[in-house]
Amino acid sequence: MKATGAVSFWQATLAVLWKDLAAEWRSRELLSAMLVFALLVIFIFNFALELQTQLRASLSAGVLWVTLTFAGTLGLNRSLAVEKDRGCLDGLLLAPVDRAAIYAGKALANWVFMLIVAAIMLPLFGLFYNASLILPGVVLVVLLGSEGYVAVGTLLASMAVQARTRDILLPILLFPVVIPVVVAAVKATGGYLQTLPLEEIRPWLNLLGVYDVIFTSVAFMVFDSILEE
Amino acid sequence: MSTTPRALVAMDVAAGLALAVATGMVFFYAPLERVMGAVQKVFYFHVAAGWVGMLGFGLAAVAGxxxxxxxxxxxxxxxxxxxxxxxxxxxxxxxxxxxxxxxVWNTWWTWDPRLTTATIMELVYVAYLMLRQGIEDPERRARFGAVYAIVGFLSVPLTFFSIRIFRTIHPVVLGGGDPTVTGAFAMTPRMTQTLMVSLVAFSLLFMALLWHRLRLGELGERVEQLRLKLQS
Incomplete structure (x- = not known):
């Protein structure tokens, strides 16, 4: 189905994004779950790794990204499961808009949620461990890394929620595919935290950029065939 | 009931013969590597199996x-x-x-790009099978499987590069590389010939297995259709 002129691609995308943000503003289910979960993961890491002052600098980047990755799966699953459960997906599919716009709207909404979680996590992390994580470079890495994560995650989550084993399926589908994002984001964040020269960080930023471009475009191309019935 | 096609039987025989020849060449024709000794002989089937694995995953992406x-x-x-x-x-x-x-490396496992990538790739395709298992509707299962085969195959080179920016100790035997890496060796003509025969043998084996698996899949589909017909 193509846009009929009345509703452009971007109007439809923004409508889906707005719907998700408004629903989240009223229920605050997804963000509160992600945030509480993220906090718990940070605490578990503290005890599991006995994060000490001298170890922290090298470990914080890893802990930060593992926390974001795990909290992200929670949000992605919820964001798509809500659509599936209450028949909202059928409503969305009936709308005479490009299917890719639905994907773009959902992915943008998930990206916003990830960024909100990161925006709260970074200062909290700094507070608990007495370190400053809010550097322009780290913000750039969070933007790039979460974009790639959400681009693939939204695509795979919309498949996972339609499967019988959906509660356990998303992390199994998503983690092996987003390993490049996690590796590059951890290395780049660690590089900025240890104030390494830019030449040592740039390969990782390039990798994140390449991943984002490839997987965002592939997701746009194949999303049509995920929502077909 | 359709019997096994002649061409498939011929391919089975060819694959079996080629494997026997390759095994014979590995043990009796290829020279013993000077430093590593007999354990280096695992290399011929190691590379051939890796090649067939990549061939299978690449073919799945194309089929997707x-x-x-x-x-x-x-x-x-x-x-x-x-x-x-x-x-x-x-x-x-x-x-x-x-x-x-x-x-050779004195360890079963290191976090080298090739080892790690091969194992992550294995996990991607285990996830592929788990995704398919969770979906009953065959048409939807096929669509989701196709999408995941494409996404998974695209992620493999990126995973490889992401880990490769770390330093590697895996020897690059084909196409040059760093000769100081532990376990690297120069190939003699006999070694190259043995490797080529192994590659051909494993490729033949791959094609024969693929054909058998395709026939099995078709029979499975027929059984499913017959069962639906019985129920209605």
Whole structure:
């Protein structure tokens, strides 16, 4: 189905994004779950790794990204499961808009949620461990890394929620595919935290950029065939 | 009831013969490597199994694209068949590599890009099979499988590069590389010939297995249709 002129691609995308943000503003289910979960993961890491002052600098980047990755799966699953459960997906599919716009709207909404979680996590992390994580470079890495994560995650989550084993399926589908994002984001964040020269960080930023471009475009191309019935 | 086609029987025989010849060449024709000794002989089947694994996963991605374009269930059958065979051979590749690494690197496992990528790739395709298992509707299963085969295959080179920016100790035997890496060696003509024969033998084996698996898939589909007919 193509846009009929009345509703452009971007109007439809923004409508889906707005719907998700408004629903989240009223229920605050997804963000509160992600945030509480993220906090718990940070605490578990503290005890599991006995994060000490001298170890922290090298470990914080890893802990930060593992926390974001795990909290992200929670949000992605919820964001798509809500659509599936209450028949909202059928409503969305009936709308005479490009299917890719639905994907773009959902992915943008998930990206916003990830960024909100990161925006709260970074200062909290700094507070608990007495370190400053809010550097322009780290913000750039969070933007790039979460974009790639959400681009693939939204695509795979919309498949996972339609499967019988959906509660356990998303992390199994998503983690092996987003390993490049996690590796590059951890290395780049660690590089900025240890104030390494830019030449040592740039390969990782390039990798994140390449991943984002490839997987965002592939997701746009194949999303049509995920929502077909 | 259709019997096994003549060409398939011929291919089975050819694959079996080629494997026997390759095994014979590995043990009696290829020279003993000076430093590593007999354990280096695992290399011929290690590389051949890795090649067949990649061939299977690549073929699954191509079949995925073809399925999304044509929507013919044959492409889906080809995709699953290729993934299943690719999984088995990648496992052989990883395990033979570990057998070699134990005496040469003095460890079963290191976090080297090739080892790590091969194992992550294995996990991607295990996830592929788990995704398919969770979906009953065959048409939807085929669509989702196709999408995941494409996404998974695209992620493999990126995973490789992401880990490669770390330093590697895996020897690059084909196409040059750093000769100071532990376990690297120069190939003599006899070694090259043995490797080529192994590659051909494993490729033949791959094609024969793929054909068998395709026939099995078609029979499975027929059984499913007959069962539906009985129920209605």
């Amino acid at each position: 694209i073809a399925y999304l374009v044509t929507r013919r269930s044959r492409w889906d059958l080809l995709g699953v068949a290729a993934v299943e065979i690719g999984l088995v051979f990648t496992l052989i590749n990883v395990v033979t590599g570990m057998i070699w690494a134990r005496p």
